[in-house]
Amino acid sequence: MHEVSIALNLIEIVSEQCRKSGFSRIDSVNVRIGRASGIMPDALNFAFDAIKDDSMAKGASLQIEVVPVTGRCGECSNTFSVEEDYILSCPACGGSSFSIISGRELDIINMEVS
């Protein structure tokens, strides 16, 4: 729903980094988006393309790596991943005390500048 805000934040951060590194153009950006982050990769791509024209990222492509939801069971210590964007119980023992290891990411990893 708020992919536009996310894209604005993203462009702000990479533009600042690009300037700091002494470059003026961003060619590509790599991000990592968790399946449970509430962000749809397609919508983020669309938003990024829609607003990038007024920025240093004008010609940039956005590569999105989707991170699956994984958890660790507090009862049997099993580590597992799920297809859904949530965890209800440990698939091995059925236990319901678990910690989420990944799936919430909204991270910028790196970019190509020139």
Added chain:
Amino acid sequence: MKVRVVTKILEANDRIALENRKIFNRHGVYVINLMSAPGAGKTTLLEKTLEQQTGLRIGVIEGDIAGTDDAERLETFGIPVVQINTGGACHLDANMIYEVLGDLPLQDMDILFIENVGNLVCPAEFKVGEDIKVMLLSITEGHDKPLKYPLMFQESSALVLNKIDLAPYTDVDLGKIRRDALSLNPGLKIFEVSCKTGQGLGEWVGWLKETGLPGISG
């Protein structure tokens, strides 16, 4: 040339949220980010809470896409209220809150409610500097909501199941809502409330006093 960035996309927002949090702490005000789908009853719950003799000094920040209706409803209680219009944005962010802090007498408040924009998805993503998040679900929204919108249930400390008076007119399975919500978030505190009949409001207000004002007991 390749440049490593390794930054959270919401870092800028989180940084401002932390600033807000410090300001709230300094003034000893406990902040509750109140979230739900449009029309679940956030403003009504605040009205009903203000009608009780809680002894709590309450202030409210109203977040809406447009309009001042909700703020006007609460102003009649003579409490500090600030309206934020997000101009289309589907959530409040930390900076919007930061900008109105000067308009509130924080030192004279025990609890500040931030009524977020009606939306079940993104308010959970954007920290605004709150101590806790409280979520409302009106039971007419259906028992599939915890699994459809897991993030909000996971992030919240308490869930108010509102409009419980309407249960006889629906086939909603309250047990399923509880089970799924507790699976997603075992520590979740759940209240069944009707803002129309007053059912459950006592328990809600008691919890509010314990949580928001550890000195006074419910």
